Amino acid sequence: xxxxxxxxxxxxxxxxxxxxxxxxxxxxxxxxxxxxxxxxxxxxxxxxxxxxxxxxxxxxxxxxxxxxxxxxxxxxxxxxxxxxxxxxxxxxxxxxxxxxxxxxxxxxxxxxxxxxxxxxxxxxxxxxxxxxxxxxxxxxxxxxxxxxxxxxxxxxxxxxxxxxxxxxxxxxxxxxxxxxxxxxxxxxxxxxxxxxxxxxxxxxxxxxxxxxxxxxxxxxxxxxxxxxxxxx
Amino acid sequence: xxxxxxxxxxxxxxxxxxxxxxxxxxxxxxxxxxxxxxxxxxxxxxxxxxxxxxxxxxxxxxxxxxxxxxxxxxxxxxxxxxxxxxxxxxxxxxxxxxxxxxxxxxxxxxxxxxxxxxxxxxxxxxxxxxxxxxxx
Numbered sequence: 004x005x006x007x008x009x010x011x012x013x014x015x016x017x018x019x020x021x022x023x024x025x026x027x028x029x030x031x032x033x034x035x036x037x038x039x040x041x042x043x044x045x046x047x048x049x050x051x052x053x054x055x056x057x058x059x060x061x062x063x064x065x066x067x068x069x070x071x072x073x074x075x076x077x078x079x080x081x082x083x084x085x086x087x088x089x090x091x092x093x094x095x096x097x098x099x100x101x102x103x104x105x106x107x108x109x110x111x112x113x114x115x116x117x118x119x120x121x122x123x124x125x126x127x128x129x130x131x132x133x134x135x136x137x138x139x140x141x142x143x144x145x146x147x148x149x150x151x152x153x154x155x156x157x158x159x160x161x162x163x164x165x166x167x168x169x170x171x172x173x174x175x176x177x178x179x180x181x182x183x184x185x186x187x188x189x190x191x192x193x194x195x196x197x198x199x200x201x202x203x204x205x206x207x208x209x210x211x212x213x214x215x216x217x218x219x220x221x222x223x224x225x226x227x228x229x230x231x232x233x234x235x
Numbered sequence: 236x237x238x239x240x241x242x243x244x245x246x247x248x249x250x251x252x253x254x255x256x257x258x259x260x261x262x263x264x265x266x267x268x269x270x271x272x273x274x275x276x277x278x279x280x281x282x283x284x285x286x287x288x289x290x291x292x293x294x295x296x297x298x299x300x301x302x303x304x305x306x307x308x309x310x311x312x313x314x315x316x317x318x319x320x321x322x323x324x325x326x327x328x329x330x331x332x333x334x335x336x337x338x339x340x341x342x343x344x345x346x347x348x349x350x351x352x353x354x355x356x357x358x359x360x361x362x363x364x365x366x367x368x369x370x371x
Contacts, residue, residue: 137238144241147248154252169259175252179245186242211256214307225262230255 140185173211286341
């Protein structure tokens with residue numbers, strides 16, 4: 004399988020957008036306020052750059068690229084958990100629940116890592132594409148559940164910070180699109196079109212975050228009740 | 236079985252996140268009052284903007300000089316409008332309440348387009364005034 008101009012286009016776009024998010028938050032003096040998010044964006048940009056080098060040196064079908072892709076993806080999942088924990092802390096800031104959130108998040112991370120280790124260990128002799136798709140599907144689904152619970156808390160606590168709301172919703176869209184695409188790939192391995200969804204979700208997230216940091220000021224507020232599906 | 240369950244839950248979650256995200260963009264325009272100028276240009280007589288006016292308003296928006304900062308949100312709302320249009324058509328006979336909800340949402344999209352048009356008209360007038368000022 005060879006990569007086409009569209010693959011490289013998506014790659015370059017996501018790299019530029021990731022860099023833009025970090026530069027934008029630096030210019031707007033929001034870097035420290037959203038430090039886990041910025042570290043994540045820097046890491047994704049670094050991984051994207053590394054993937055390009057890996058492919059140009061070893062080729063898309065090489066073992067080197069295969070291992071690089073899935074190890075770096077694992078690392079990015081861990082960093083993304085820190086971003087979600089940071090969002091939880093921001094939502095629950097007035098309840099002084101930071102300590103409990105950190106403990107619960109650490110427990111969840113250890114549990115996910117342990118579960119993933121067991122699954123990988125059991126399949127170590129046949130790390131097939133199908134298995135990898137299943138693992139990606141499960142990890143993304145954990146992300147969907149975490150963001151969905153966070154969104155429920157935002158609605159319940161009537162959180163009004165527009166920026167925080169848009170950052171969380173963009174993350175939810177990215178995770179749920181990726182998880183459903185991997186689940187469909189698992190169900191219908193022949194559906195090649197689905198392979199486009201994860202890279203598009205990879206462009207969507209920095210694009211939506213770039214939009215939020217550029218257009219939505221930190222002090223912008225909105226009525227959360229209006230955002231729930233089914234309300235007028 | 237597990238994959239099918241994950242797929243269904245993720246698709247439902249995706250729809251909820253997507254609708255809420257689009258609504259958060261639309262919410263910014265709700266507070267804005269439409270000027271008499273844009274009502275006259277777009278032929279809006281009532282307080283509410285009709286759902287079907289969206290495409291026409293978008294065409295008028297495209298005729299105005301670009302401000303450069305509203306393209307992303309116009310595209311996002313355009314996608315949302317298209318999605319609602321499909322929902323509305325599919326559910327018209329089967330689930331009328333869902334079709335009515337989609338109609339209200341499409342009205343919000345049209346109102347957003349009218350606000351975008353208003354902003355672009357103001358921008359064009361400012362540009363014209365600036366050019367006239369430079370000439371003298």
